[in-house]
Amino acid sequence: MAGRDYMGIPREEIPWYPTINADLCNSCGSCLDFCSNNVFAQGELHMEVANPYNCVVGCSACANECETGALSFPSKEELVKKLHELRDKYKTTV
Ligand code: SF4
Ligand code: SF4
Numbered sequence: 001m002a003g004r005d006y007m008g009i010p011r012e013e014i015p016w017y018p019t020i021n022a023d024l025c026n027s028c029g030s031c032l033d034f035c036s037n038n039v040f041a042q043g044e045l046h047m048e049v050a051n052p053y054n055c056v057v058g059c060s061a062c063a064n065e066c067e068t069g070a071l072s073f074p075s076k077e078e079l080v081k082k083l084h085e086l087r088d089k090y091k092t093t094v
Contacts, residue, residue, distance in 0.1 A: 006057050008092035009083070016079055017052035018062060024070035031062045031071060 004011040017039065018031070025046040032040040032047060039062075041050035047070075058079065063071040086092075 004053070009086045009090050011053045011057075013086055014053075014057055014079075015074060015082065016057045017055040018049055018060075018071045018073060020047055020049060021070045021072065022046045024068045026068055026070075028067070030065045030067070034062050034065045 006014055022045065027042065027046050029042065029047070032042060035055075037051075037054040037056065039049060039051050039054045041048050058076070060073045063073065
């Protein structure tokens, strides 16, 4: 969904969402069932991240549901660093 903000920062500027390792994903559907934010969609060959910016900033809960370890996220340290940069850019108080 376009146009949403996260504490005054356009959500699309924040690189926080799951990445799927296609070699590990067996299309079990656990992540799709678990997340209610319409982030995932079943692709032809494996699960896909269809709406990355629907992902809740800082959440990584679905990774615990993936038994093959196919889901990964940036580190929380990388997220904090990026939010500080964006805070300066958008003059917010994140
Ligand atoms: S839970 Fe993991 S293995 Fe299952 S569909 Fe999602 S990414 Fe693929
Ligand atoms: S991290 Fe949270 S919000 Fe993002 S896709 Fe996974 S369960 Fe959904």
